Amino acid sequence: AQKVTQAQTEISVVEKEDVTLDCVYETRDTTYYLFWYKQPPSGELVFLIRRNSFDEQNEISGRYSWNFQKSTSSFNFTITASQVVDSAVYFCALTGSMDSNYQLIWGAGTKLIIKP
């Protein structure tokens, strides 16, 4: 069965600190995709990144970086020099198999609070 685990329910840090959000996944598929979405208080889910299972290169986008490690089935997300605007719930998701119409398997989300 496919599963996404975000063990951190809530993280609170002071502005300018670095913070890492953990994501661990389970799948038997050899080809799969992983996603991160941000959900600010306004409620919209904002797409951040997509990574396929054959590309283990780390990704950096400004203050955001992602570390994909197939050996540990993890796809962690780091925010460097956090800002108050980063406060949101962050979701990690995994594509299901074609048998499940490639529907997204969602983690429970991590609520990130950045204090000024």
Add this chain to the structure above:
Amino acid sequence: EAGVAQSPRYKIIEKRQSVAFWCNPISGHATLYWYQQILGQGPKLLIQFQNNGVVDDSQLPKDRFSAERLKGVDSTLKIQPAKLEDSAVYLCASSHNWQAAGETQYFGPGTRLLVL
């Protein structure tokens, strides 16, 4: 490029009343999704359309929920009659074509429903 549009943004109704939500996907996106998100949880897929056909509605409570996408573009989700437990955010998302593995889903701002 315009994003996914949804209306209304907020709705308050009493139990046993009916309500309808509207979604217009990103232009050219063949696949449209409706999700229900209860506070503190990840999104739960209700129904998935490909053009004007239903791909999956296995998690749609069909005794009270219905959805249509008659012309293969915009879509309407209806609840009749509403129950207290239907209080949630209803999210619409779209993607180019679900049959391509790893397709990114883009979300609208959501409709917050409160049933009293």
